[in-house]
Amino acid sequence: MNTTGNETAILLVISWVNYIISHLLQDAILNKVALILTIIGSFTYIILNIKKIFTNGNNKQ
Numbered sequence: 025m026n027t028t029g030n031e032t033a034i035l036l037v038i039s040w041v042n043y044i045i046s047h048l049l050q051d052a053i054l055n056k057v058a059l060i061l062t063i064i065g066s067f068t069y070i071i072l073n074i075k076k077i078f079t080n081g082n083n084k085q
Contacts, residue, residue, distance in 0.1 A: 035065050038061065038062070039065065042057075042058035042059075042061050
């Protein structure tokens with residue numbers, strides 16, 4: 025469970041970079057791309073955490 029903090033930090037950095045780029049350029053297409061990347065990153069983070077919960081649960085048995 026030590027990697028969850030690192031993954032959260034990476035996800036936050038990615039979403040902030042997307043946010044800053046989209047606002048600096050004020051481009052509708054890039055705003056959509058940034059939103060999609062952030063959503064994909066969030067889902068990936070959630071899926072990784074779900075897998076960790078299940079693998080940790082199996083290891084405890």
